[in-house]
Amino acid sequence: MSTASAHKQTVPYSKDTGTVYNILFIIGLCHLLNDSIQSVIPAMFPILEKSMGLTFTQLGIIGFALNMVSSVMQPVVGIYTDKRPLPYALPIGLTFSMFGVLGLAFAPSFLTILISVIFIGLGSAVFHPEGSRVAYMAAGNRRGLAQSIYQVGGNSGQALAPLITALILVPFGQFGSIYFTIVAAIAVAFLFYIAKWYSGRLQLSASSMSKGKSVRKQQQSTTISKAIRHAIIIIILLIFARSWYASAISNFYTFYAIDKYQLSIAQSQIYIFIFLLMGAIGTFIGGPLADRFGKRNVIIVSLLATVPLTLLLPFAGPTLAMITLAFIGLILMSSFSVTVVYAQELVPGKIGTMSGLTVGLAFGMGAIGSIALGALIDNIGLTPTMVSVSFLPLIGILAFLLPKDQTLVDWQKGN
Template identity: 65%
Template sequence: MNQSAARPLPQKEKETTTYKILFILGLCHLLNDSIQSVIPAMFPILEKSMGLSFTQLGMIAFSLNIVSSIMQPVIGLISDRKPMPFVLPVSLTVTLFGIMGLAFAPSFEWIILSVLLIGLGSAIFHPEGSRVVYMAAGPRRGLAQSIYQVGGNSGQALAPLITALILVPFGQRGAAWFIIVAAAAVALLFYIATWYAGRLKEASLRTKAKKVVGKGNQGFIKKIKQSLIVILLLIFARSWYLSGITNFYAFYAIEKYGLTIRESQLFLFAFLITGAIGTFFGGPLADRFGKKRIIFLSLIGTAPISILLPFAPPAAAFAMLALCGFILMSSFSVTVVYAQELVPGKIGTMAGLTVGLAFGMGALGSIGLGYLADLIGLPLTIIYTGFLPLLGIMTILLPSDETLAAWNQ
């Protein structure tokens, strides 16, 4: 373990929340995830121009997300051992080449290669970004993580607008506009990396994982492992539902309500933008009322709406999607903070595991639900997907916030 990583932060640093860094990093997260959102936003375009099946569209989403899922925990583990500030601008440089390839890809195979690059860039960005958030958070970890994650979710929420305003009129070549977005993110991340490197010279984050996990108490370690399994199952439920809505609900709305591509994107925008708002409010609410409680209410509160959604008329469906997005995504940043406090000192690893797994589960959901839609039809697939949030009942198996605090003393 790097000796500097074992030294605690000065008390003053721990009590200060550096909002400037948090907001700039949140903006970079928005730019990064808006680029990723181009890919599912292009699905209706690619389905028509290349004649792709739902399964092939699922494979594209799978290719994007599986790289991020596998690499994020690995990069997080490496960064916990040796922080790497200047990989942040490198990450968006990789993404820049991916979006360039996507805009001019002549075939399905080239699209897969391009989205693999975008997924790799995202995998590099997220764990180091979470470490910067932790350093800048001070005592307000829930709020800090929410500022960071709301940037990403806002970027994802732009997907329907990207489709309606850029991809519908310009087609696949419209993705080239995001080369400028990637370049702007690279410039901002150089500033973040410089601040990050300066902080590492002064002091590193306190590493508690050795103290906690290294006690040799096998029963204690078993409880942590069981809790991590529950968290991963909750992420599975949320990610598969998100995948079903973001990748396939537009097709469902077009078929059921007779909407145009542009109109269907407004339904998705309602879901995603309220999801971004829910992400922001989830962190402060968790700081006040407890992380476990917010995670539980997020999933269980979504279930009645998600189950009834496929049977609602258009106006009601629009409102239900908006409410569903807000409630479901209120636990997104909270889950990351809960995992980081469950295994303290492993900031990058836990961020990589939870956020990376969300990408991975979304990837599997994309290809799995795409195959299911080809097999049994899209309407039944959307109906069955609505029952996934019921798995939130498993939250009762997690240790309470008070228990986590006691473990970390």
């Protein structure tokens, strides 16, 4: 039995091999809108640092609150909805985010900012595992491409953070975030359409799910093998390396560029935009590359090939830094969607759980990285911190210990 057929048994609603592109593009667009809302938070860091006099540690705590709430809740949502899918949780989750953004625009203190950020984190926690499930349901036999379409929407939304800062937050300040209530409302409207399709798909597959119930229960009760547990631990370490480095760039490199190159806030955002934009492109091309060259190979290259570039970045001039950040973003993020698909194939039938674990873990690691790096900058300074994090991609050498793609197929045959 192939990996694909294993998934067909464990998730009957995926048995239709036709790829539903309109649903994939809509859920990808909603991912873009959701993550553009999230990107408002780090984009506000330079504004809050000046207007409220917040320390780097306090800014790190804000990033920690956003990402930790999302990361902790994502696998919880995934585990629950693997058993009881909730189509209309998608628009409800984005409604939480809408209220969070509204509160952020009027927040008068550090505490109220944290509360607003928690609402945004909750909305994101609901969206990500269920959005990934929708992408899986609409994928047919093209799971790599489907996951890339879905994930590139999110990374594109994150790439908007520098533009948000330069075009909205710099001229309008904190209150400028209120415009993102409109973004949230648009996302909610799209997600009602998605939820209707999702619900109809579940109803059509009700009989198939009933027939496959005993199969799923048997697989769910099977203890994950030692080899799979080891592979999951390695994936966690790789996500740690990628997320901490990305957190250092997206949250704090703007301060480094301002200090080293004597730039304005708006000018410094160009560097972050380049990194995130190329990261979005890397996310998109990673899936097709993995389909051709193997998921494990893409994961290995995405980390280790960036090492010379990350080591160069702290010592590069302003122009070379832009070019270096572009290549780092392109290569490093090429494994983002690939990691999700790899994890889903490690534990078939747990689509929401593994998506929540991998994507949620990325948020969680970014959260811990945000607060840890903020404290590190406060204690040893910007330059030493940026030099230190440049070694993180070396952890990618552990990817050689991951089972090969063919091994995953053999494990599925064994089931």
